[in-house]
Amino acid sequence: MSGTELNGGGQAEAVAKAGPAGGASFLKGVAFDQQMIVLLLFAAIFLAFSLLLPGFFTVGNLLTLMRTVSVLGILGLGMAVVVIGRGIDLSMIASLAVPSAVVLMLASKDYGIATSLLCGVSLAVAIGVLNGFLVAYAEIPSLFTTLAVGIGIAGIGQSGLFEYEIVPWPAQLAAISWIGQGSLLGIPYSVLAFIAAAIIVGIFMRKTRLGAFIYASGDNPNAARIAGIPVRPILMLQYIIAGLVAMFAGLVLSASSSSMDTRIFNLTWIYDVILVVVLGGIGLSGGRGGVINVIIGTLLIGTIVNGMTIMNVSFEMQNLIKGVVLLAALSIDSIVNPRNEETAQQGDI
Amino acid sequence: MSNTLTKLRYRYWPDHVFGELLQKQWMETAVPLLVLLLTIAFFSSRIDNFISVANLSDTLRQASELGFVVLGMSLVLIVGGIDLSVASVFALCNLTALYCINVLGLPTPAVIALTLLLGAVLGAVNGVLIGYMRMRAFLTTMVTLIVYKAIHDLLNFQLAVAISSVVPDVPAWDFLGNGDFLSIPTVVWVFAIVAIASHIFLTRLRPGWYVMAIGGNRRSAYNIGLPVNRVVAMSYMASGVFAATSAIFYASRLASPGADTGKGLEITVLTAAILGGIRLGGGKGSVTKAVLGTLIILIITNGLLRLATPAGAARLILATILLLAATLDIRWFKNRHKAVQELYVSPSYLELPQSPPTGASSPFALNDRLRAVEQIGLGEVESPEDVILDREDNLYCGSRHGEIIRFFAPDYKRMEVYARIGGQPLGMAFDAGGTLFVCVGGMGLYRVNPDRTVEKVTDETNRSLLSVVDDSRLRLADDLDIAPDGRIFFSEATIRYEMHEWPTDSLEGRGNGRIICYDPRSGKTHTVLRHLIFPNGVVLASDKESIIFAESWNCSIKRHWFAGAKEGTTETVIASLPGYPDNINVSSDGNYWLALMGMRSPAFDLAMRKPAFRRRMSKRLPGDEWLAPNINTGCIVKFNEKGEILDALWDLGGLNHPMITSMREHKGYLYIGGISNNRIGRIKLEGADPEFVSSGRYNV
Amino acid sequence: MIGLKKIGMAVAMAATVLTGGIAHAQNSMSDPARAGYYDNLKGKRVVFVPVFMGLDLTEGWSKMMSRQADKLGYKYEVRNSNFNTAAGAQTITSLITEKPDVIVVQNPDVQSYAKLLAKAEKAGIHVIQLNMKTNVLTTGFVGADVEELGELQAKEVVAHCGSGTSGKVLVLAGPPSSPFSAYMLKGYENILNKSPEVKVVSVQSTGDYESAKAKSITQVVLQQHPDLCGVLGVWDNTDVGTAAAVKEAGKSGQVFVSSSGGGGELACKGIEEGMWQHYVSYDVPGQARDLNNLILAALQDKNPVGTTKTILYTPLVIYNKDNIKNQFCWTLDTIR
Structure with a gap:
């Protein structure tokens, strides 16, 4: 995830430019980087479960698996945009819960779907702007900014905006409840939502100028600034995208479970989101990786959780096993692609 | 009238203190301290008894518990990492401590030892992964957070019932969490001791410096051979031990094996550290900051709870305070040095007497006598501020490269490096034994023994009580002379600036300099005179009980008695010179040679009476556009102890030796040095004593 | 007890x-206790x-x-x-x-x-x-009395999932160390241990009573056991997720869900909309x-x-399809 590996996120062109990238390569032409490690790990676990667990490798279960992690995956996409821009957004859970709960609340009071959605979107954008402004202009580290903003947004959610902290999915929104419920050609809509979000984010990051700017400013903000990229507005854009993606995930989640539990902010979900992103090979130091990494990370987590639920492993044991697997993935990467003092970036945690 | 006011204002209003205060390292802590005071003020105005003994003791008890974890986190942050796993380490240690005391019934010391050991082991896992395997701190500790938490939950599920069903009666154990010593909670005592020890560790001990160095620049630390991996690993281990310490007190106080023990602790702790001003990314932070941050976060959360603020509003307020405090601190951190730059230079009012005329009828009458100067070592020396000759007639001078150069008699064509000092040698003096004493800019007073070994004589003096700037270190030792009893009197031109910043000191025109005495009998150094305006040349007067010294920007010569009937008094010898006096040395006829390094100009003299103008200039213009005194052309004058000018030597066209900072009479010749010259000058003195040797006169 | x-x-x-015992005194007279x-x-x-x-x-x-x-x-x-x-x-x-x-x-x-x-x-x-x-x-x-609560829920599920059904039951719990959840599990055990015909296929914690978690657990279990007979839910707010999973799987009415809670409006809504078939209110x-x-x-x-x-x-109150018309489900506005 550091300078040694230049080819995160299917960046074939980066590999081509860098030639045989740094780090040990077992297989000729295949960089044995974290993305690869996680992919192999995923394949191994998937294969093991398929062979050993009756009922795992069925279409139905695989769709269930995808459905379980689709919201996590969508959140991961938003987080990926920020992480690629060398930031982190801990307020995503708050901006998942509150704007979508606002939509549900307004809709239940007969404000109409469009108005409700518009209000929710405005709130999500406002959160993104606030985050972006504080990071870009006040220059507070993103870790701290988004932490504090997240607390604040959760506070707004608790200030009597909603009657209860669990906001039910109102009948007025029945017209759009399909985004979390039901399925198309047997594929649940929530999975389709994840796929759609992945495609949109992927095209945005890879094919548009703004996406390229985000990579550039994440890779080396100073160079990007010198090159004339408006680094600060680009930073704000990242957080706005993250806010919007989070709200979308919130709508899918609340449609799916027929309610929005705003207490979700209290949970440690955000760590899962970061894991999905970073495990897939998107470096926290920015500028590396892409949508494919999020998908790989999501699939790994989803497979582990699904398999263990089938095996009726307890919640705590699931967490333990999940953690150990993740630790193993990180260790293998560190052994195969050792970082040294020359490649490590200062202040890169 | 307004002139008087200006004088009074600049005499008594301590302009210079603000810049000096701002420059202090501990001013980095100003914002957290301010935030702390504001929060205390706010909550004590809203809540009755907020500052009562009982409440204070409660707050401190909790602050100390939290403080341990913050200290650990700070250490890890300073070394350039982050430790999110503290929350789970805390929870696991809490559970272990409770299991050991409640279920196993171990004695208290064993419980403490076991829990600390567990903390160390859990921390060491992070340490090995991050320090030795070079994994990323954020991710790794996040995963260990999850793993440790899962282990805690699994164990808690099985042990909680057993723990809950016993209420042990162990006074020593209860004393930890609930006890008081001298009516201050035990935990506060322990925390105070640990915090002070950590402070000493970070600021005074070698391993602490390693931590700071690695955090500051890991690559450099590695390249100079610091054990980077080990230090990083140890920091994580320490963080684990700190979390365990906190858990012990928590366990003793609440005896709670709750499922969500430590939940969100990592966030609270991180928040405290950042609020205190400890930076993510390493190298910046201190124990004081950690403690301040802890107190701020605890007072805010406690205060909001006591105000019975609704949860939503409480979170909003907390978020707002966090963001405001962080913004303030970051702005402060980024702009402090700019503020220092603007505020540090603080010109004062300096009214110089009328400059004496230099016309044909005056004693300063211009001439071209220095045009005949012979040049020694042209192009081979740089910056010979002072020159001196030994009894064998060899010539010595300093150089910009931090060396003392010796030219061999009789023709001074051959030269060698006599000694390497390391800093720019300024004034020099031989004692009777042939030891050369040298004032070295930025280093202090040194001596070169006859066997050419270089030794430090002194680089510090007594700290004055009211000075904000640490004036115990010598910044610009300038010139010296040796009294018959061996005492060395030397001048320190300024305590506020480094040597290369002398033009800025001239712009201030304040008494920033002093005369210092080193006594070889006691080995002690003490300050003799303070508040002198750039004291420069120093020479022992003929009565051997006083020194005559020059104040450069004051354009005056003064005399100070250090012994005899007039001991302790100071008199002005020459109140006004037409230029800036530099070194003074004796002449063979019992008078004194004085170098004027540059001549006054009416514009600069006027500026010295306009401090506001100079301040504006220093704030608005870049440094290289500021006014500076002329030191391009000067002269040598001879004066007597009554202050009369007896002779003047000039090089009007500036062809041969225009810039003069020192001169030394030796066997009928005058040897001339200049700090911006690339040569030494020599001129034959008509009628001078051909046997006169200036060095080591008195202390034979 | x-x-x-x-x-x-x-x-x-x-x-x-x-507080009120004196209200019916006939002649005017001041109550000394008042x-x-x-x-x-x-x-x-x-x-x-x-x-x-x-x-x-x-x-x-x-x-x-x-x-x-x-x-x-x-x-x-x-x-x-x-x-x-x-x-x-x-x-x-x-x-x-x-x-x-x-x-x-x-x-x-x-x-x-x-x-x-x-x-x-x-x-x-x-x-x-x-x-x-x-x-x-x-x-x-x-x-x-949470143990009693658990017993009431379990009894009903056992009654429903007796012979003729698969007898498969999913148990959803709260945070593992919460006494509320632990006592409830004890109540379930009291009954289920005496009912060999019922087979518990999975006991899973919903974390901090998260409905999303309840939903994903139910989905996975339904996938493995399409013939699931009953779910012992932990709390109405959580079981919204359970019900959503059942509904999405198209098994509404086939899976018997028992829930519990404070008897608020959600309780009645749940029974009426078939989210759960049995509800114990405290x-x-x-x-x-x-x-x-x-x-x-x-x-x-x-x-x-x-x-x-x-x-x-x-005292615990049982809500089901048959008695729901007579039950009072409170809201913050109607609570007295």
């Missing part, structure tokens, strides 16, 4: 007599320390406590620990120095506050525990009434704190 219930009822009756009663209550202070606010249970209790306080002129305030046990402990610690007359506390678990609550009682503050109790008994406890308005009575008793208690210790288990 019955004995305890009787004591509780006696206390409740005593309080009722005190003035003292009101004066005594003036300026007293009751503090509620819930684990959370913003959910029907706590909002309901709090509303009724606050209403009685307003009526009788004592002070009532809420110190929300917002799902943070450490914050709750901090609150109680500072309350011990503030010395209110009564602390009403909802415990996050069986042990966390135990030591502090004992300390508070020692300092002369009445402590009334609400719905989740610690292993330290204080002035009072009001709440459901009747928040009833609990709040018990609570108010205990508060009044404590405020009037002249004995040293801790002399009397009262437990009031809430």
Whole structure:
């Protein structure tokens, strides 16, 4: 995830430019980087479960698996945009819960779907702007900014905006409840939502100028600034995208479970989101990786959780096993692609 | 009238203190301290008894518990990492401590030892992964957070019932969490001791410096051979031990094996550290900051709870305070040095007497006598501020490269490096034994023994009580002379600036300099005179009980008695010179040679009476556009102890030796040095004593 | 347990007599107890320390406590620990120095506050525990007998998933260390262990009563066991997720879901919309009434704190399709 590996996120062109990238390569032409490690790990676990667990490798279960992690995956996409821009957004859970709960609340009071959605979107954008402004202009580290903003947004959610902290999915929104419920050609809509979000984010990051700017400013903000990229507005854009993606995930989640539990902010979900992103090979130091990494990370987590639920492993044991697997993935990467003092970036945690 | 006011204002209003205060390292802590005071003020105005003994003791008890974890986190942050796993380490240690005391019934010391050991082991896992395997701190500790938490939950599920069903009666154990010593909670005592020890560790001990160095620049630390991996690993281990310490007190106080023990602790702790001003990314932070941050976060959360603020509003307020405090601190951190730059230079009012005329009828009458100067070592020396000759007639001078150069008699064509000092040698003096004493800019007073070994004589003096700037270190030792009893009197031109910043000191025109005495009998150094305006040349007067010294920007010569009937008094010898006096040395006829390094100009003299103008200039213009005194052309004058000018030597066209900072009479010749010259000058003195040797006169 | 219930009822009756027993006197005459009663209550202070606010249970209790306080002129305030046990402990610690007359506390678990609550009682503050109790008994406890709750739910599920069905049952639980969840599991076990025909296919924790988690667990289990017969849900708010999973799988009506909760509007809505077929209510308005009575008793208690210790288990009410028309499902607006 550091300078040694230049080819995160299917960046074939980066590999081509860098030639045989740094780090040990077992297989000729295949960089044995974290993305690869996680992919192999995923394949191994998937294969093991398929062979050993009756009922795992069925279409139905695989769709269930995808459905379980689709919201996590969508959140991961938003987080990926920020992480690629060398930031982190801990307020995503708050901006998942509150704007979508606002939509549900307004809709239940007969404000109409469009108005409700518009209000929710405005709130999500406002959160993104606030985050972006504080990071870009006040220059507070993103870790701290988004932490504090997240607390604040959760506070707004608790200030009597909603009657209860669990906001039910109102009948007025029945017209759009399909985004979390039901399925198309047997594929649940929530999975389709994840796929759609992945495609949109992927095209945005890879094919548009703004996406390229985000990579550039994440890779080396100073160079990007010198090159004339408006680094600060680009930073704000990242957080706005993250806010919007989070709200979308919130709508899918609340449609799916027929309610929005705003207490979700209290949970440690955000760590899962970061894991999905970073495990897939998107470096926290920015500028590396892409949508494919999020998908790989999501699939790994989803497979582990699904398999263990089938095996009726307890919640705590699931967490333990999940953690150990993740630790193993990180260790293998560190052994195969050792970082040294020359490649490590200062202040890169 | 307004002139008087200006004088009074600049005499008594301590302009210079603000810049000096701002420059202090501990001013980095100003914002957290301010935030702390504001929060205390706010909550004590809203809540009755907020500052009562009982409440204070409660707050401190909790602050100390939290403080341990913050200290650990700070250490890890300073070394350039982050430790999110503290929350789970805390929870696991809490559970272990409770299991050991409640279920196993171990004695208290064993419980403490076991829990600390567990903390160390859990921390060491992070340490090995991050320090030795070079994994990323954020991710790794996040995963260990999850793993440790899962282990805690699994164990808690099985042990909680057993723990809950016993209420042990162990006074020593209860004393930890609930006890008081001298009516201050035990935990506060322990925390105070640990915090002070950590402070000493970070600021005074070698391993602490390693931590700071690695955090500051890991690559450099590695390249100079610091054990980077080990230090990083140890920091994580320490963080684990700190979390365990906190858990012990928590366990003793609440005896709670709750499922969500430590939940969100990592966030609270991180928040405290950042609020205190400890930076993510390493190298910046201190124990004081950690403690301040802890107190701020605890007072805010406690205060909001006591105000019975609704949860939503409480979170909003907390978020707002966090963001405001962080913004303030970051702005402060980024702009402090700019503020220092603007505020540090603080010109004062300096009214110089009328400059004496230099016309044909005056004693300063211009001439071209220095045009005949012979040049020694042209192009081979740089910056010979002072020159001196030994009894064998060899010539010595300093150089910009931090060396003392010796030219061999009789023709001074051959030269060698006599000694390497390391800093720019300024004034020099031989004692009777042939030891050369040298004032070295930025280093202090040194001596070169006859066997050419270089030794430090002194680089510090007594700290004055009211000075904000640490004036115990010598910044610009300038010139010296040796009294018959061996005492060395030397001048320190300024305590506020480094040597290369002398033009800025001239712009201030304040008494920033002093005369210092080193006594070889006691080995002690003490300050003799303070508040002198750039004291420069120093020479022992003929009565051997006083020194005559020059104040450069004051354009005056003064005399100070250090012994005899007039001991302790100071008199002005020459109140006004037409230029800036530099070194003074004796002449063979019992008078004194004085170098004027540059001549006054009416514009600069006027500026010295306009401090506001100079301040504006220093704030608005870049440094290289500021006014500076002329030191391009000067002269040598001879004066007597009554202050009369007896002779003047000039090089009007500036062809041969225009810039003069020192001169030394030796066997009928005058040897001339200049700090911006690339040569030494020599001129034959008509009628001078051909046997006169200036060095080591008195202390034979 | 019955004995305890009787004591509780006696206390409740005593309080009722005190508050309103004199209303029917025919001739005008001042009640000698009346003035003292009101004066005594003036300026007293009751503090509620819930684990959370913003959910029907706590909002309901709090509303009724606050209403009685307003009526009788004592002070009532809420110190929300917002799902943070450490914050709750901090609150109680500072309350011990503030010395209110009564602390009403909802415990996050069986042990966390135990030591502090004992300390508070020692300092002369009445402590009334609400719905989740610690292993330290204080002035009072009001709440459901969770074991009984579990037994009621399990009995119904066993009855439904007997012979002729697959007998497969999914058990959803709360946080593993929460006594509420643990006692409930005990209640399930009491019944399920005696019912060999029922097969528990999975026991999973929904974390902190997360409905999303309940949904994904149910989905996975339904995938593995399409013939799932019953679900023992943990709480109505959580089981919204369970029901959504059942509905999405197209198994509405085939899977028997039993849930429980405070009997708020969600309970009725759930039965009516077929989210769950069986619901055990611990009747928040009833609990709040018990609570108010205990508060009044404590405020009037002249004995040293801790002399009397009262437990009031809430009578449980079963809601199902057949009786739902006659059930009262409260909302914050209708609660009295």
